[in-house]
Structure formats: structure tokens, C-alpha cells
Amino acid sequence: MRVESAGLRQDLPGHSRKQNRKPLRAFAQPALAYCLLIAGIIIVVLPLMWAAAASFTPNHKVFEYAYPFSWRALFPVDFTLEAYENLFARGFGRAVRNTFFLAVSTVIIGGAANALAGFAFGRFEFRGKNLLFLTVVMLTFMVPVDLTAIPRYILVNSFGWINTWQGLLIPGLANSLVIFLFRQFFAEIPQELIDAARVDGATWLRVLVSIIMPISKPVLVAASLLMFIGQWNSFFWPLLIAPRKEMRVVQVEISLAIGQYGTVWNELLAGSMIAAIVPILLIIPFQRYYVQAITGTGLD
Amino acid sequence: MRLSRQIIPYLFLLPALLLLIVFNLAPTIATLVESTFIMSLRSGHRVFAGFANYERIFSDPIFWKSFEVTTIFSLLVNPIQIALALALAVLINQRLPGIGVFRSIYLLPIAVSLNVTAIVWGLMLDQNSGMINGILIQFGLPRQPFLHSVDQALWSIILIASWIGVPLWSLFLLAGLQNIPPTVLEAAKIDGANAWQSFTKITLPLLRRVLAFVLVADTVANFLMFAPILLLTSGGPRLSTNLIMYETYRRGFLYGDLGASSAMLSVMLIIVFVIIGVELYVLRGHD
Numbered sequence: 001m002r003v004e005s006a007g008l009r010q011d012l013p014g015h016s017r018k019q020n021r022k023p024l025r026a027f028a029q030p031a032l033a034y035c036l037l038i039a040g041i042i043i044v045v046l047p048l049m050w051a052a053a054a055s056f057t058p059n060h061k062v063f064e065y066a067y068p069f070s071w072r073a074l075f076p077v078d079f080t081l082e083a084y085e086n087l088f089a090r091g092f093g094r095a096v097r098n099t100f101f102l103a104v105s106t107v108i109i110g111g112a113a114n115a116l117a118g119f120a121f122g123r124f125e126f127r128g129k130n131l132l133f134l135t136v137v138m139l140t141f142m143v144p145v146d147l148t149a150i151p152r153y154i155l156v157n158s159f160g161w162i163n164t165w166q167g168l169l170i171p172g173l174a175n176s177l178v179i180f181l182f183r184q185f186f187a188e189i190p191q192e193l194i195d196a197a198r199v200d201g202a203t204w205l206r207v208l209v210s211i212i213m214p215i216s217k218p219v220l221v222a223a224s225l226l227m228f229i230g231q232w233n234s235f236f237w238p239l240l241i242a243p244r245k246e247m248r249v250v251q252v253e254i255s256l257a258i259g260q261y262g263t264v265w266n267e268l269l270a271g272s273m274i275a276a277i278v279p280i281l282l283i284i285p286f287q288r289y290y291v292q293a294i295t296g297t298g299l300d
Numbered sequence: 301m302r303l304s305r306q307i308i309p310y311l312f313l314l315p316a317l318l319l320l321i322v323f324n325l326a327p328t329i330a331t332l333v334e335s336t337f338i339m340s341l342r343s344g345h346r347v348f349a350g351f352a353n354y355e356r357i358f359s360d361p362i363f364w365k366s367f368e369v370t371t372i373f374s375l376l377v378n379p380i381q382i383a384l385a386l387a388l389a390v391l392i393n394q395r396l397p398g399i400g401v402f403r404s405i406y407l408l409p410i411a412v413s414l415n416v417t418a419i420v421w422g423l424m425l426d427q428n429s430g431m432i433n434g435i436l437i438q439f440g441l442p443r444q445p446f447l448h449s450v451d452q453a454l455w456s457i458i459l460i461a462s463w464i465g466v467p468l469w470s471l472f473l474l475a476g477l478q479n480i481p482p483t484v485l486e487a488a489k490i491d492g493a494n495a496w497q498s499f500t501k502i503t504l505p506l507l508r509r510v511l512a513f514v515l516v517a518d519t520v521a522n523f524l525m526f527a528p529i530l531l532l533t534s535g536g537p538r539l540s541t542n543l544i545m546y547e548t549y550r551r552g553f554l555y556g557d558l559g560a561s562s563a564m565l566s567v568m569l570i571i572v573f574v575i576i577g578v579e580l581y582v583l584r585g586h587d
Binding site: 030033034036037040041043044045046047048050051054063066067068069073112113114116117119120121124126129132135136137139140142143144145146147148149150151152154155170171172173174176179204229232233235236240251254255258265268269272275276279280282283284287290291294295 | 306308309310312313315316317319320321322323324325326327328330331333334387388391392394396402403404405406407408409410411412413414415416417419420421423424426428429430431433434435437438463467471472474475520521524526527530531545548552553558561562565568569572573576
């Protein structure tokens with residue numbers, strides 16, 4: 001149908017005129033697209049390049065090339081590691097270790113709990129399945145965690161968990177978005193794979209660990225990235241629950257540094273660069289998984 | 301044996317659902333309950349107060365000012381972010397040499413936390429020696445106060461939020477664009493539709509679901525904007541950036557007035573539910 005109507009149009013004089021303009025358009029359109037793409041990239045990259053360069057600059061020179069602006073602002077022309085050395089001398093290493101520990105624990109413990117729940121929702125039929133999914137998973141997915149921080153704080157306080165690892169870790173383990181991801185993935189695994197193992201007498205837990213997990217690399221990578229980066233970048237809850245110096249995570253440490261060392265710009269930026277580089281280094285190689293994970297929920 | 305088989309799914313669900321119920325669902329309900337109590341962080345006494353907290357916040361000009369600022373912020377930031385995100389999604393959806401590199405670079409802000417973004421942009425927008433002013437004076441333009449001005453502070457927060465928001469939401473829209481079968485667009489082209497016509501008549505209607513999701517998710521995320529305010533403006537100057545999430549934090553955790561704070565959070569919770577309800581209604585209507 002379409003092809004026929006296209007054939008008809010080819011004979012119209014107006015169309016052939018359009019065809020003559022095509023070489024120009026074929027050049028102009030990508031050129032315009034590249035211009036816009038590069039303009040956007042400048043906005044994305046400018047702050048990151050300046051912050052990275054300034055973190056390798058002596059403090060009194062942090063703004064030297066930024067105001068008035070010259071290209072030197074984007075490269076560490078007066079290179080020094082002073083900011084990073086001072087930062088770690090102040091105990092920033094502990095904040096990095098705290099955050100790593102917290103993020104890795106969340107991935108392992110939270111990942112296991114969320115995978116189990118996702119498996120149950122994806123593969124089992126049982127009474128109350130839809131009700132539980134709607135009232136617990138969907139509802140908690142919709143309500144932003146920051147909105148309910150006060151009662152959570154009161155609850156965790158009543159457990160005596162202020163300034164503790166439990167207080168930092170446990171409330172963030174279960175993640176409805178991650179349960180979603182696992183459910184979707186597990187639901188699409190062919191039944192024959194599971195049946196074969198079940199006939200051989202394997203328990204469900206065994207099926208999960210030795211049959212399902214090995215073929216679940218995409219969802220495991222995506223879920224781990226979501227949980228790790230979510231925990232690495234989380235701020236509001238750690239700020240409320242663990243403000244004590246020894247318990248601080250990276251995001252809290254750099255944020256409190258604004259008030260405390262208000263004029264030590266290069267250290268503030270060095271801390272910010274460490275906070276930024278970890279998720280960047282994780283996202284770049286695994287971007288396909290990450291993008292699929294975060295956009296998957298918007299499309300179904 | 302039969303019984304144990306029946307309880308297996310519940311055992312699988314138990315850890316995650318228990319955690320969600322205790323730390324997410326219960327606090328959601330508790331926020332609404334807490335708003336009817338008057339309590340102080342310092343003394344620890346809670347007294348049932350009915351709607352007294354609501355009466356207090358509704359008769360408080362600072363709350364209304366905060367509500368107004370949040371409304372203006374929402375009406376500006378969401379259309380700006382979604383329009384730019386859509387433009388960016390269309391751009392990075394082009395089949396051009398090297399587009400993969402561009403896509404990767406546009407992912408960078410998504411990895412960076414809002415705190416880091418606020419810190420870096422706060423220094424970039426410094427009224428005395430920030431890079432943006434450094435660029436302005438190179439073009440012979442006057443320096444701007446940005447975060448220190450009643451007129452510009454909220455726009456500065458919009459810029460900071462959009463640096464992450466635009467690339468983030470463009471990913472969703474890009475995924476939506478890639479779900480559109482190329483044959484549909486080719487057919488339109490063959491039928492003589494120009495680029496603009498096929499965008500408005502075919503692409504946009506097919507993106508409706510994703511756009512609705514992005515609109516709601518973006519609105520909710522911006523409604524809770526907090527870190528840049530805490531780190532950069534503390535709600536000022538003259539309450540011009542006193543977004544409601546920051547106001548609840550100020551009341552609850554800086555002044556210890558958890559009752560008023562919970563009442564505000566309950567109002568926000570209801571607004572979030574209304575926003576999501578509208579989304580579900582809109583999406584259901586067309587399926």
C-alpha cells in the first residue's frame with residue numbers, strides 16, 4: 001500500500017524539487033545536530049572539568065583562571081596533590097571506607113532479599129500475590145522515601161540505632177524498584193529450564209542459586225548498580241541518622257565541609273570529585289545495563 | 301509436604317516485604333498519624349492535637365510563602381526540563397557517526413549526586429569569582445549575583461536541578477523513541493510528511509505513555525528538591541528559594557517541631573498521591 005502511494009508521489013513535480021534540495025539538507029541537518037550536541041556537552045563537561053582541575057590546584061589559585069575565564073581553568077596548570085593530601089589527613093578516607101562498606105553491604109544483603117521477593121512475584125502463584133504487590137511494592141515505590149523520613153527517624157531512634165551501622169543500612173535494604181527489575185527478569189525465564197531441575201529433585205533455593213542466577217547476569221549487574229550508586233549518592237537519610245564524625249558517609253562529609261572549611265575550596269572540590277568519580281567509573285562500562293534498569297520502569 | 305510447598309513463596313517474600321512494611325509503608329501511615337500529634341525532639345513528649353498542627357501551618361505565612369515558591373518552582377522547572385529532555389532525546393537518537401560517545405558523555409551528570417552538583421555549581425555561580433561570571437565579563441557583560449539575588453536564586457536552583465534532570469529524563473524519552481517502529485516513521489516520510497509533521501503527528505502521540513511517566517516522576521522529584529537548598533541558600537535570600545521540603549527539614553530537625561513538619565509532609569504526601577492518581581487515570585483511559 002505505502003509503496004504504491006510512494007510511487008505515485010515520485011511523479012509529482014513538487015516532489016522532485018524537494019529531491020534536488022536533499023544534498024544540502026543532508027549536510028545541514030547533521031551539522032546542526034552536531035552543533036547542538038556540542039553545546040549541550042559543553043554545559044555538561046564545563047563544571048566537571050573545572051572542578052577536577054581546581055581540585056588539583058593550590059587553594060589560592062582555585063578561581064584564578066575561572067574569573068576572568070580562560071582555558072587554563074579547565075586544566076590543572078598549577079598541578080598539586082595538596083588538596084587530596086590534606087583531605088585524607090583530615091580523615092576523609094574513613095568516609096570513603098564507610099560508604100564503600102555500606103554500598104557493598106546493601107548490594108549483597110539487599111540484593112539477596114530483593115531477588116528472592118522478585119523471584120516469588122515473577123514465578124510463583126499464591127494467594128494474595130497481587131494484593132501484596134500492589135499494596136507493598138507499588139505503594140512504597142510511589143512514595144518517595146524522603147517524605148516519610150521523620151517517622152522512620154522516630155522508629156529507628158526507638159530501636160537505639162542513631163549513629164549505628166544498622167540505622168544506616170537496614171532501612172535502605174529493601175528496594176521496590178529492584179524487586180520490580182528482578183520480577184520482570186525472572187518472569188521471562190523459560191519454564192522448561194526450571195522444570196528440568198525440579199524433576200531432578202532440586203529445591204527452589206537450589207534452582208534459584210544454580211540455574212537462575214548464572215543466566216541472570218544482566219539483571220544482577222543492573223540491580224547491583226542501582227543499589228550501589230543509590231547508596232553511594234544517598235544523603236538525606238545518612239545526614240539524619242548518622243551525623244557523628246566516625247559514621248559519616250562521603251556525601252554527608254563533603255556537604256558538612258561547606259560550613260566547616262568554607263574557604264578551603266580545593267579540598268571541597270577534591271572531596272566532590274571522589275564522590276563523583278566512583279559512580280561515573282561504574283556507569284560508563286555498564287551503561288547499557290544501567291540505562292535499561294532505570295528506564296525499564298517507565299515503559300511498562 | 302503440601303503445606304511447606306505453599307509457604308515457600310511467602311518465605312521468599314518475607315525479608316524484603318517485612319523491611320518494606322516496617323521502614324517504608326508504616327512510616328507513610330505514621331506521617332499522617334504523626335501530624336495529629338504535637339511533639340518536641342527535645343522533651344520527647346507527644347500529645348494528641350487533632351488538626352492543631354494543620355491549623356498552625358495553614359495560618360503561618362512562612363508555610364504559604366514556601367508553598368508559593370514551590371509552586372512557581374514546579375511550574376518553571378518541570379516544563380523546562382521535559383522540553384529540553386525531549387529535545388536532547390531526539391538529538392541523541394539521530395543516527396550520526398560518534399553518537400555513542402555523545403550519549404556516554406550525557407550520562408555523566410546522572411552518575412553525579414545532587415550534592416556534588418550543588419557544590420560545584422554553587423562555586424561556578426559564585427557572585428565574585430565564579431566561572432559563569434568569569435565568562436560573562438569576557439563578553440563585556442556585567443557580573444550577576446545569582447544565588448545571592450531574590451530574582452535569580454530560584455533560577456540558579458532550576459539550572460542546578462536541570463543539569464542532572466535533563467539528561468536523566470532524556471534517557472527515558474530516548475528509550476521511548478527507540479521503541480517506535482522505524483517503519484511507521486518511514487511510512488509517514490513516504491506519504492510526504494515533513495520532519496516536524498511526523499514528530500508532532502506520530503512520534504509525540506506514540507511517546508504519550510513515557511511522557512506521562514516522565515512528567516509525573518519529574519514533578520515528584522522536583523517537588524522534593526532539598527540538597528541544593530540546604531547546601532547553597534538555606535531557603536534565602538528572603539525565602540525566595542525556601543522550597544517546601546527544606547521548610548519541613550527546618551521545622552522538624554532544626555527547630556524540633558516534628559508536629560508541624562509532619563503536617564507539611566502529610567500535605568506533600570497527599571499532593572504526591574494526587575499527582576500519581578492523575579497519572580494512573582490518564583494512562584488507564586487510553587489502554
